[in-house]
Amino acid sequence: MKKLLIVFLSILFVVSAFSFKAIMVTDTGGLGDKSFNDGTWAGVKRAAAELGIDAQVIQSYEQADYVSNLTKAAQEIQKEPDGGIVYAVGFMMTDALFEVAQQFPDVYFAGIDIAPSSDNVPPNVICFLFKEQESAFLVGYIAAATTRANKVGFIGGIPIPPVERFRYGFETGVKVFNDLHGTNVQIIKGYTNQFSDPKKGKDLALSQFAEGVDIIFHASGACGNGVIEAAKEKMVSLVGKDDLKSILEYAFEKGGYFAMGVDVDQDYMAPGVVLASAMKGVDTASYLGVKWAYEGNWTPGIHKLGLAENGVRMSPMKYTKGLVENRTLAELAYLVTLIKKGILTVPETEEALKSFRTPNIVFPF
The missing domain is CATH 3.40.50.2300 (Response regulator)
Known part of the structure; x- marks a missing residue:
């Protein structure tokens, strides 16, 4: 019985030793907007469920929260043996994302609707933009x-x-x-x-x-x-x-x-x-960012998605197509x-x- 317990604890240690976490920091719209933040969170949750990893949200109530919330998220990621990714959601978080990302070069960051002021994107940052x-x-x-x-x-x-x-x-x-x-x-x-x-x-x-x-x-x-x-x-x-x-x-x-x-x-x-x-595929972008970080297929820089990339589309008009x-x-x-x-x-x-x-x-x- 003691041997079995030792084996079980060893397996538990191995599993926890390779833990990976995805943390999304909302903009001031927050979860429940039935739009931008909810769509991004749906993609993060989908990736988390598929990969068997932990996913969390940190809510921002005002713009002054952005730097502190991203910093808190990065510090949480650093506690994970296998690291993780921090998502910054929304254009208004641009300055905060690049400020914090430079302070935590060992943490992956992804920005939705965030573009750098120059082509010099830090190697730990991916930016998703949409047409x-x-x-x-x-x-x-x-x-x-x-x-x-x-x-x-x-x-x-x-x-x-x-x-x-x-x-x-x-x-x-x-x-x-x-x-x-x-x-x-x-x-x-x-x-x-x-x-x-x-x-x-x-x-x-x-x-x-x-x-x-x-x-x-x-x-x-x-x-x-x-x-x-x-x-x-x-x-x-x-x-x-x-x-x-x-x-x-x-x-x-x-x-x-x-x-x-x-x-x-x-x-x-x-x-x-x-x-x-x-x-627009904010759910697709957030899903891909988590997956790429987890699997090590990380290509920093700007990823721009439009109709040709299946990154934007119109709803299928489930209820109203007959009116057109x-x-x-x-x-x-x-x-x-x-x-x-x-x-x-x-x-x-x-x-x-x-x-x-x-x-x-x-x-x-």
Whole structure:
């Protein structure tokens, strides 16, 4: 019995000696945003379950928490015999990530939506960036094709680069539809200037609806939960019922009020009211970062993901595809091939947006 106990303890020691941990530090939006942070955490959890490792979250409540939380996470990783990886989530954590990563060269760090100020990325850091403009182009085209008011809205959180890339893509999608179909769909734009207050998102959405908008695309984190709530309230007030069948029947005949989700598939949050979601693979990026660090397949630097890399996409429109004409969906599928081939380039800067001209596109059907 004593020998068995010694063998068991030896095995236990070997297992614990090769422990590996993944720690995600949220931005101020935090878990429960049903968007950016939740999507990233889903990827970390998926990797942890597959690899049999520990995964933890450290919540940031204000920007002043970033350096201390990343430092705490790195110190926790250093306690692990086999190391681990720290995830910094969001553009606002850029300075904090590079400050802390330099202090802990033996710890892997990964940043979501974080870009270095130069090409000199520390060897222990991976940065995942996305071509948000490409997925936003898709929902912009859908919005322009679906609106009955000829006026759609965009609500951003803080106008940081990822949010602005969503706006550029959305505006481009509307413009391309207008140019190809001779329409004049207008865009109203606004910002909540934060990511964590659904009430601000709802108030701004209601304001845009009052200005005649019938579809709003948000890129505003948890503020977008309020945008979706506002669209649902407006739609239910028209329909008189809140069940999916009644909403779809009314929308198919008369239109209504809609929201468009962001980062993850948010269509489920208000079935029939969330028309589509512009998704980016934050879950894929966070999964890959953990896996690469664990397996030793670490390539530091920037990894940029777009349609061609399957890093961004549009939701499958599980509830609402029937509200969009088949020809529009076919056109969109063809435009995706042009984007992947580089024939249609969706602007990723304000300057490129201003100078953008719709190329000569002829649909083969």
